[in-house]
Amino acid sequence: MASTQPLRVGYVPEHFSTPLHFARKHYGLDAELIAFPSGTGHMITALRAGEIDVGIGLTEGWVAGLGKAQQQQEGAGDGGFRIVGTYVETPLCWAISTGANRPEISSVDSLQGSKIGVSRIGSGSYVMGYVLADERGWLVPTAGAGTGREQASPYAETVVLDTFAKLRAAVNSGEADFFMWEHFTSKKYFDSGEIRRVGEIYTPWSSWKIVASTGLDGREDGARRVEDLMERLNQGIAHFNANQEEAVAYISTELDYSEEDAREWLKTVRFPERTQGVDPEVIVSTIDVLCKAGVLSLGGGLDASAMIAKKR
Incomplete structure (x- = not known):
């Protein structure tokens, strides 16, 4: 079933959200942006409750949530969402x-x-x-x-x-x-x-991923609208890379950072040219570290490929 309702996108209102802001300001991103200052764990709850359609959050949070769901067989093992894209390439x-x-x-x-x-x-x-x-x-x-x-x-x-x-x-x-x-x-x-x-x-992994609710699977326009979101994000990232002074101005006036810290952060972060898809090896290595750290249990039905909706 098609829908005219904009995608509801959860995000953390920090400096990393700047390309998302540019995508809406300059490139016509049609989405309701919903801030989650408490982070990825809260977005997992919102995705499962049907309160948002897409989340942009931390790799380890998404993988931990999906891994626990697989082991507990929650939501038919998919945890209510799947990983569809990569938002930040650098560690956090x-x-x-x-x-x-x-x-x-x-x-x-x-x-x-x-x-x-x-x-x-x-x-x-x-x-x-x-x-x-x-x-x-x-x-x-x-x-x-x-x-x-x-x-x-x-x-x-x-x-x-x-x-x-x-x-x-x-x-x-x-x-x-x-x-x-x-x-x-x-x-x-x-x-x-x-x-x-x-x-x-x-983090021993690239730090931010994009996930989409499995509830979108039943909507004929779901995949198309997620793809459109990521194309707009690609444009927002390109704008971010080409307009660093605009990024500094936004971060230091609209977010809770000094101009000096905004400039220092820009030296440390790298966004992908294309957000679509996930490198499966990143998810496998994240699972390995989370199992070693005791966050997930080795075995128990963990399946990295089932966490991913779109591979690079």
Whole structure:
């Protein structure tokens, strides 16, 4: 069944959204853009509830959500959405942050066994807590788990706080000891002294992917409209690359960044020329890391190819 309703596109209202803004401003993108400041985990919930049609979010969040759905056989194993495109080619730098006056937290190593703040269970901030623990050797298999692969939590508590603002407040109040969020989004609050930077960690994969609801499969115009969205995004990305000063002006006036930080971020990010499709090896390697980190379980029906609607 065809529909005249614009696609509802979920996105995170950060500097990475600039090409999406340009696609609508300059290239006629016909979509309702819905901001999710709490991140990818919230978009997964919205996709499954039928509240959005497309999401632009973090690779690890999408793969973790789909992997858990496959293992639990939710939504016929597809989790309610599939990965259709690539939005950012470069890894994401996650800053590791604590409260401004938390002298007992002196290094990343002091975070073992502490309270981690996350936006949502299954979000990027949650997943990266386990990737950090894996890199640091903090993961211990749970005895008697049957498979021997399940992991005891490396943290005393996982505190779900929904938004970046609540995460910042929690590490200052002591409700949480640390959290992880994108470096440049965090930097303003390091500079102001509201929170303190402890360290950083990079994703072992390209950082942003585009997903589409499987609910679009039943609409005859669903695939066409997603394809049109990605063509407009391609134009927005080309405009972004050719008009860096316009990008800096937008980021530093409409979003929560200084002009200096916007310029520094531009040196670190690379968007694809074409957003259509996903390299299956990126999804396979993401699954491997998430299994090693204990976010997903080895085996259990994990299938990278079933997570992908369109391959590169």
